[in-house]
Amino acid sequence: MxxxxxxxxxxxxxxxxxxxxxxxxxxxxxxxxxxxxxxxxxxxxxxxxxxxxxxxxxxxxxxxxxxxxxxxxxxxxxxxxxxxxxxxxxxxxxxxxxxxxxxxxxxxxxxxxxxxxxxxxxxxxxxxxxxxxxxxxxxxxxxxxxxxxxxxxxxxxxxxxxxxxxxxxxxxxxxxxxxxxxAMTPAVAAHPAQPTVVLSLSTFRFPGLVASWQRVLDAVDGLEAHVVATLGPALRAGEVRVPAGVEVHEWMPHEQVLPRASLVVGHGGHGTTLAALAHGVPVLALPLDATSDQPRIARAVTSAGVGETLPSRSGPHAIRATVERMLASSALHSRAERLGAAIRELxxxxxxxxxxxxxxxxxxxxxx
Missing domain, CATH: 3.40.50.2000 (Glycogen Phosphorylase B;)
Incomplete structure (x- = not known):
């Protein structure tokens, strides 16, 4: 010992x-x-x-x-x-x-x-x-x-x-x-029963976090997919308007939500990004902090063809169009699935x- x-x-x-x-x-x-x-x-x-x-x-x-x-x-x-x-x-x-x-x-x-x-x-x-x-x-x-x-x-x-x-x-x-x-998160290959988008931004209250959350939530209003939002401890009740039909949690373990996900929208944080990819799920990154690793991770995801990146100040229409395009891309999902299998083998x-x-x-x- x-x-x-x-x-x-x-x-x-x-x-x-x-x-x-x-x-x-x-x-x-x-x-x-x-x-x-x-x-x-x-x-x-x-x-x-x-x-x-x-x-x-x-x-x-x-x-x-x-x-x-x-x-x-x-x-x-x-x-x-x-x-x-x-x-x-x-x-x-x-x-x-x-x-x-x-x-x-x-x-x-x-x-x-x-x-x-x-x-x-x-x-x-x-x-x-x-x-x-x-x-x-x-x-x-x-x-x-x-x-x-x-x-x-x-x-x-x-x-x-x-x-x-x-x-x-x-x-x-x-x-x-x-x-x-x-990756340190227990992971399996994701098999969503229906198109499912998971929203998960930072657990820290970076400047602009509330506004970024509102733009993302507005973007998925009426989306033809199930939406799960994990708001985290950085937001207080009532700070954002949540569209009808969005499944809201303060927090959920990755291994509970990601096996049923088709796409993750996040801030480029390493933990959530790698956990999503370990499940074979593509990522849309909206980095919140230019001094952190978030922009670097977002660029790596985009370069590898397993996700896309938008500025955190992107409006709801740009976010909505990107989410819909990513959900429809079989090539994107195939690349993410291959990467997920390789991550799980480690x-x-x-x-x-x-x-x-x-x-x-x-x-x-x-x-x-």
């Missing part, structure tokens, strides 16, 4: 990958615990995982603006909390969310074996690390060194949105190794657990 600690933050799209990998390790008999924000406690404990909230960050509420995110990612309090947990309960491997730069930096300085868990496209993060290095340098946080020492970097994504995927090397936990694990949680077991074994050999 190996001992693991996952260090995470309340980020929405990173929750499912963290839970999926942590549970896969726990189900193999390993000792697994999670350190994160108190708002995450219920979700992780419901998944059967031991959870400890950061003592330094009670009542955390995410500020999605760039300054707020930078402050979070370089928060020395989270690093101090991690070190204190390790002093009380040493582990073989710490699995750290890719954005917690201060935690990665301190673990690298103290020679603790750690892995990085990425929850979006690896090339976006690799390029972004160079820009982040400049921004966080005045705060005394290093970026490049911890990434090159991570053993390994586990990417909860696929190497490409085109099939066949590039050949992957044998699993390795050597420092700096990048391992594409695959079996993301199993592959991530396999390489993290190698990481713990390597730590054990080093300490002998």
């Amino acid at each position: 190996a001992h693991y600690m996952f260090v995470t933050w309340d980020g929405g799209g990173n929750r499912m990958p963290t839970i999926a990998v942590a549970r896969a390790l726990a189900e193999r008999g390993h000792d697994v615990r999670v350190l994160g924000h108190d708002a995450q406690a219920a979700a992780f404990r419901a998944a059967g995982l031991r959870f400890t909230p950061y003592p330094s960050a009670p009542g955390f509420v995410l500020d999605p603006r760039p300054a707020g995110l930078l402050g979070l990612f370089t928060d020395r309090g989270l690093a101090d909390d991690t070190v204190a947990q390790l002093a009380a309960n040493p582990v073989d491997v710490v699995v750290v969310d890719c954005m917690l730069l201060s935690v990665l930096d301190v673990l690298d300085r103290m020679d603790q074996r750690f892995a990085i868990l990425e929850h979006t496209l690896h090339d976006f993060l690799a390029r972004g690390a160079r820009a982040l290095a400049v921004l966080v340098w005045p705060r005394g946080v290093r970026v490049s060194r911890p990434r090159s020492h991570a053993a390994p970097i586990v990417v909860a994504s696929v190497p490409s949105l085109r099939v066949p995927f590039p050949a992957q090397p044998a699993l390795s936990a050597a420092p700096g190794t990048v391992v594409y694990a695959g 079996d993301g949680p199993r592959r991530a657990a396999d390489v993290l077991e190698l990481s713990a074994s390597a730590r054990g050999r080093r300490d002998q």
